[in-house]
Amino acid sequence: MDPFYASVREMRASMVSVEVIRRNFAEWDVSPYQYQKSNMDESENWCHPFWTANHANGFRKSFTETCKRYESFDFSIEPVVDGKVKHCSCSELDIITNFEDSLIQKTLTGRLFRGTIVEGSVSRPAIVKTWDYLLPMELENGPRLYKFCDEIELLTNERANKHPNLVKFYKCCFDRRLAVVYDAEFTRVLSDVLLDDDFGWDKRIKVAIQLADLLSWLHKNGIAVGSVTIECIMIDDEVNIKVFDFGYVSNHVNEDTTISALVRVGQEAPEIFSGMYADDEI
Incomplete structure (x- = not known):
């Protein structure tokens, strides 16, 4: 052959x-x-x-x-x-x-x-x-x-x-x-540099804008994520970030999803606690 x-x-x-x-x-x-x-x-x-x-x-x-x-x-x-x-x-x-x-x-x-x-x-x-x-x-x-x-x-x-x-x-x-x-090269994670003296306002804003763009994009596409922490974000010397870890990911969120009162603000996407994924566990 x-x-x-x-x-x-x-x-x-x-x-x-x-x-x-x-x-x-x-x-x-x-x-x-x-x-x-x-x-x-x-x-x-x-x-x-x-x-x-x-x-x-x-x-x-x-x-x-x-x-x-x-x-x-x-x-x-x-x-x-x-x-x-x-x-x-x-x-x-x-x-x-x-x-x-x-x-x-x-x-x-x-x-x-x-x-x-x-x-x-x-x-x-x-x-x-x-x-x-x-x-x-x-x-x-x-x-x-x-x-x-x-x-x-x-x-x-x-x-x-x-x-x-x-x-x-x-x-x-x-x-x-x-x-x-x-397919990526590891340099550092955000938690390693966030408190450095030279990690000033401009760098923090650049990180925030990138992360906000990613989360907005995920939300528009009906993808719920949770627990994106500073330990889950890689960052290079040009302050470009890549998220590599999620506490939760669901690709099946829709506009009818109800938001539960159990939402932990700042940790998980509200869709995660709607109860609609209770049967997903293996």
Whole structure:
């Protein structure tokens, strides 16, 4: 087969739709991601501080045995010819970033890592954001699978991915580890520079205008977001920003959405508390 057509065929085989991912997640639930050995290996302290040695050993044994049941779990998802989501395997993700020594910071879903995208002889910087189930597992506060899909849906939206203040989606991984690869170079986050002596009025206004433009654009397009904090915003030397993390994203807000009295002013979009997404959780 001609190498060009072989590469096109391979690319199409790795493309899926968000809807297909959602259906598979609903079937799988979170266990295949919770019971991975890496969740213990990468934890800062997987053992509860009040556990006895016997309790810790018993938990380790139980967790390891459960992980074995998922070693052969099939994470493959049927490719869709017109799918818009590029998938990379866990082994490909390990090539993009080194999870041992490229950590940038923690995020609302997990962690942020530096990485490199290599295409042929060309390489460029990348950022990897994970959805973590590190031990000890706090299931009630663990990352939701539907939020993973919501963010991918936002960033692969043909209108959204052109906005200059949103990170650019490259690929995602749902093979044993949940992660999104952004085609971007990390410099600093807004929280690192906001209190600097030279971060004066002009720079603050420039940031505010960009963020206001992004939020206005999202609102016009019926997209609700929540918890966009200064730790979720990258900023470069020219004071250009890119938002890379959201506490909540919903791409299905409409003009009939009712606003609940439970709105936490300054934290979440009012549409989030309308109750219309109560059935979305996985």
